[in-house]
Amino acid sequence: MSANRLVFILVTLGLPFAFYTLFVLWPFAQAFIYSLTNWSGFSPNFEFVGLSNYTALLQNATFLKAVRNNLLMAVVIPIVTIALALALATMVTVGGSSTGAVRGLSRSSFYRIVSFFPYTIPAIVIGLVWAQMFDPSSGLINGLLTAVGLDQFRSFAWLGEVSTAMPATMFVIIWGFVGFYMVLFIAAIKGIPAELYDAARVDGAGRLRMTFMVTIPMVRDTIQTAYVYLGILALDAFVYMAALNPSGGPQNSTLTMTQDLFNTAFKKGQFGMASAMGVVLAVMTLLFAAIVFVVIRAIKGKDNR
Amino acid sequence: MSATDVSARATSGRATQSRNESPTAGSDKVVTVVSHIVLTIWSIIVILPLLWVFLSSWKTTREIFDSPFALPQTWSFDNYVGAWTDSGIGKYMLNSVIVVGCSLVLVMILGAAAAYTLARFTFFGSQIVYYLILAGLTFPIFLAIVPLFFVLKNLGLLNTLPGLIATYVAFAFPFTVFFLYPFFRGLPSEIAEAAELDGAGEWRTFFQVMLPMARPGIVAIAIFNFLGLWNQFLLPVALNTNEDNYVLSQGMARFASQAGYAVDFGQLFAAVVITIVPVLAVYIFTQRQLQGSLSQGTMK
Numbered sequence: 283m284s285a286n287r288l289v290f291i292l293v294t295l296g297l298p299f300a301f302y303t304l305f306v307l308w309p310f311a312q313a314f315i316y317s318l319t320n321w322s323g324f325s326p327n328f329e330f331v332g333l334s335n336y337t338a339l340l341q342n343a344t345f346l347k348a349v350r351n352n353l354l355m356a357v358v359i360p361i362v363t364i365a366l367a368l369a370l371a372t373m374v375t376v377g378g379s380s381t382g383a384v385r386g387l388s389r390s391s392f393y394r395i396v397s398f399f400p401y402t403i404p405a406i407v408i409g410l411v412w413a414q415m416f417d418p419s420s421g422l423i424n425g426l427l428t429a430v431g432l433d434q435f436r437s438f439a440w441l442g443e444v445s446t447a448m449p450a451t452m453f454v455i456i457w458g459f460v461g462f463y464m465v466l467f468i469a470a471i472k473g474i475p476a477e478l479y480d481a482a483r484v485d486g487a488g489r490l491r492m493t494f495m496v497t498i499p500m501v502r503d504t505i506q507t508a509y510v511y512l513g514i515l516a517l518d519a520f521v522y523m524a525a526l527n528p529s530g531g532p533q534n535s536t537l538t539m540t541q542d543l544f545n546t547a548f549k550k551g552q553f554g555m556a557s558a559m560g561v562v563l564a565v566m567t568l569l570f571a572a573i574v575f576v577v578i579r580a581i582k583g584k585d586n587r
Numbered sequence: 588m589s590a591t592d593v594s595a596r597a598t599s600g601r602a603t604q605s606r607n608e609s610p611t612a613g614s615d616k617v618v619t620v621v622s623h624i625v626l627t628i629w630s631i632i633v634i635l636p637l638l639w640v641f642l643s644s645w646k647t648t649r650e651i652f653d654s655p656f657a658l659p660q661t662w663s664f665d666n667y668v669g670a671w672t673d674s675g676i677g678k679y680m681l682n683s684v685i686v687v688g689c690s691l692v693l694v695m696i697l698g699a700a701a702a703y704t705l706a707r708f709t710f711f712g713s714q715i716v717y718y719l720i721l722a723g724l725t726f727p728i729f730l731a732i733v734p735l736f737f738v739l740k741n742l743g744l745l746n747t748l749p750g751l752i753a754t755y756v757a758f759a760f761p762f763t764v765f766f767l768y769p770f771f772r773g774l775p776s777e778i779a780e781a782a783e784l785d786g787a788g789e790w791r792t793f794f795q796v797m798l799p800m801a802r803p804g805i806v807a808i809a810i811f812n813f814l815g816l817w818n819q820f821l822l823p824v825a826l827n828t829n830e831d832n833y834v835l836s837q838g839m840a841r842f843a844s845q846a847g848y849a850v851d852f853g854q855l856f857a858a859v860v861i862t863i864v865p866v867l868a869v870y871i872f873t874q875r876q877l878q879g880s881l882s883q884g885t886m887k
Contacts, residue, residue, distance in 0.1 A: 286788065286789055287708070287789055290704070290789035290790065290793075291704050291708060291710065293700075294700035294701060294703065294704040294793070295700070295701045295704040295705060295716065297697075298697035298698070298700065298701045298760060299701065299716060299719075299720075301697070301753075301756075301757060301760075302720070302723065302757055302760050302761070303719075304738065304757075305735065305738065305753060305754055305756075305757030305758070306723045306731065306757050306758060306760070306761070307719060307722070307723060308734070308738065309731035309732075309733075309734035309735040309738055310722075310723070310726055310730055310731050310734075312734035313730045313731060313733060313734050316733060316734065369625075370625070370626060370629060373622035373625060373626055374622075374626065387619065387622055387623065387626070390626070392630070393626040393627075393629070393630055395871070395874055396630045396633055396634060397629065397630065397633060398870070398874075399633055399634070399637065399867065399870075400633060401814075402814075402863075402866045402867050402870045403862075403863050403866070403867070404817065404818040404820075404835070404836055404839070404862065405818055405820065406818075406820055406836045406839045406840050406843075407839055407859055407862050407863060409843065410839055410842060410843060410855065410859060411636050411637075411640055411859060412636065413843065414640070414643075414852075414855070414856070415636050415639070419652065420651055420652050420655055420852075421655060422635070422636070422639045422655045424655075425654070425655035425656060429656075457632070457633070460629075461633065489618060514727070517727070518727060518729065520729075520820070520821060521818075521820040521821070521836075524820070524824075524840055524843060524844075525839075525840065525843045526843075528843060528844055540729050540821075543729055543732075544732075544824075544825070547732070547733050547736075548736075548825060553733050556733050557730075557733050557734070560727075560729050560730035560731075560732070560733065561730065563727055563729055563730065564726050564727055564729075564730045567725075567726075567727055568725065571725075
């Protein structure tokens, strides 16, 4: 290797990588180390306490509640978002007349453009908007419900009741992402060769059958990617909670691991414990992605047989 | 799509049409109408909150509490002026523009250079470097946030804009490299070799030959990086707690963390409109430009 090339590699790759190591890799590695200590952050010394942070977490009712909330979101949010996005995308692409070639709805670009709007809005602003929409007295939701005669909603606190806080929160996140995945699915469906649809029609398949036999198998990779991304997002969800219920919601019904971690670190100063929470979150994220890959591969294998 | 392609598809469509003509015609209409209805309902669900925010942004806080529907009694820019100055949205937006602008330029330069070198040269450790970059993409930022706080503190960069820019660049770096890598990989290496034979050095080959060829990929990644960094929330909230240095997402979060009556709701709605409109306008504008080239593919 020439000296010129060595200098080139060191500058173009070595320099950015050193920078990346300092700000990303090194903190990631440190987190694992800190998670084994009782470091409070403000004293320079700390002791290694083994796995006691982790065993404490297993008995910490608040944290376990947060884990359950995150798991619920990681199951519900991707399924509802993907189902809704796929249904809307199918209507846009093959909802038109079925005489002649399979075709999309006329004037469908309007729907596509509008549905994508939420993706251009920062998550914190989406949360703010919906916190106002759900406001008990001045929000639009209760305004509309009472206007059509449902008086029990006159000052109903959607985000303040244990039974509705979590569904309302999940609705907000779903609202923010359906349009993006709809556009993604539209692109994927358009990539399917039209001959497949024509062949299915010749075989007498109806629309529903075509959706299940042609569309879904052909866009399975996109579904998998969407599921992993949405699941990781649901395991975080910090920014939405900061706008909708910064303190964890009624009886911690919308508390997330990320909120608990943030408070443990920056409000209570328990940096060792917070790092252990970070490790739990990271492990759950990786496990989630692995499970999605395995499940989807299993379904694929069954179909191919 | 070529013309023959379209006509071939049309003929094959006509062939199927004659096969099942009348029985599907009725149900066809139903499906089309139902599709339009469902899509319209979803569009209303998307647009209605935004329209309501826009309407409310012209109302006084008192009017907002009186009724969610009523029109404002006077249309004045008071809320917008107040949001821009009193609530500091103008200042926060400027900080956001500075931080995101600098980070975006830096990460695209560093990311493109690193992706190019990784894609073009194989050397001792290049595989390890690639997987370490991938690892940075896999782990949640929350895992790193506590140690990162102290890294910045020790460097004297905590609560400063340069510190925030550095972390933005570092955390956008793996995404940039990972998605630009295939673009550079896809470029034929013969071109780079030919450029070198013609006497271009490594640097000229990269900047004048290879980089322009990867432009479509670079533009796409830059757009995603912009949206990601513009919306970034955790990094500033944890690492940038000096109010003067707040970025836009932090300024907006202040509305949520203030208790009930301390919030000026008129300014809140105006601030939301100010935040949404620029990006939405850019989206709608580019969308219309894209329409022409996409319309051919739309009629599938």
